[in-house]
Amino acid sequence: MTPTPQTLTAERILEATEEVLRRHGPAKATVVDVARALGVSHGSVYRHFSTKAALREAVTKRWLDRTSDSLSGIVAEDRDPEARLRDWFTALFAAKRRKAGDDPELFATYMVLTEESGGAVGEHLAELTGQLRRMVQAGVEAGTFSTDDPDATARALFHASRRFHDPRYAPEWEQPGTEAEFDAVVDLLLRGLKA
């Protein structure tokens, strides 16, 4: 039952920053704007994030983590690894395409953010290939997949499917035939994985 203007916390700053980015876009969002939205001076924001870049990277990390978290459910399921892999790719592509289609401006904002925060993106890519590796290993243990280096194979799967999750291809995702191309690539990859 506490009212909104509680103590200033990193979490509240991140929420306000997301809102400011949504409203103003990445080029015009300033930390003065964020401070104003919170009713504090901009000096207070610097008490929690030492730099504007650090603040933006933290927002980026939250956004990327939301995607990995939603996919981790599929990885954890107790099912045929091939079906899980297929569903994982489908879910990743669908999530990205939905975000890009529903709110193109916000998507463009996060594209700018990811380009500038190399560290958070690197961690995100590592997390996703880690999820792939777990499913590949499950398939190898079940005898349906065959590979001598599950980690390298996981990275290969990730790179071979970039056309369908790398934001830079977003403009091509709505063109006719993309769905069929996605299916053809996934089919080819899963065939190559079979024992």
Place this chain on the structure above:
Amino acid sequence: MTPTPQTLTAERILEATEEVLRRHGPAKATVVDVARALGVSHGSVYRHFSTKAALREAVTKRWLDRTSDSLSGIVAEDRDPEARLRDWFTALFAAKRRKAGDDPELFATYMVLTEESGGAVGEHLAELTGQLRRMVQAGVEAGTFSTDDPDATARALFHASRRFHDPRYAPEWEQPGTEAEFDAVVDLLLRGLKA
């Protein structure tokens, strides 16, 4: 034995434009510069290319065609389709990586040009997937490959390997481990293709 200032031809304009682009970069290269380099008025250039965009697209087309032409030799060889495919991917990756590494500024210039000339790029992609399709079909006829739709498979091969020929990934091509990733992706794709 004719001296340089011959009659003004589309070919000579294209050569001069390439030179101006190399010198000034895509942002500062003007058609006045091109005319000056040729010793004519800029009005004369417009007699051969109706628009600055058309001129730039023609330059782009020439550059893209040079790549496809160098690869068509591999397609035409009378050899095991699997070996040809592997060599084709290797040659494409090597050519792109060499261009990006040898003269990064010129490569950046052509990246800008390709982004603005959609038509020429579309044709180039169609040419490359056409080359892939011919090798896939040869493999199907030889009984070493299996697919119900060689054209869709060719496009899948192309998209699955974009990490290694799409210029947007050029900054990642020099990072250690890229070679191994390339091999892993090609191995996976060729495995998926086998009968």
Place this chain on the structure above:
DNA sequence: CAGCTGACAGATTTCAATATCTGTCAGCTG
């Protein structure tokens, strides 16, 4: 008279003056 020139209008880019923002810190406040 086929091909080139150069002046022109409107669009785009450049540049420098001005305004705003980032990051710091001495001091205020509850």
Place this chain on the structure above:
DNA sequence: CAGCTGACAGATATTGAAATCTGTCAGCTG
């Protein structure tokens, strides 16, 4: 005294006036 404020210096962004460029075309030239 922990946490916040607001003034400040240097860096970055905005703005609008001036310069340059694109595309056209009437007329020149060989």
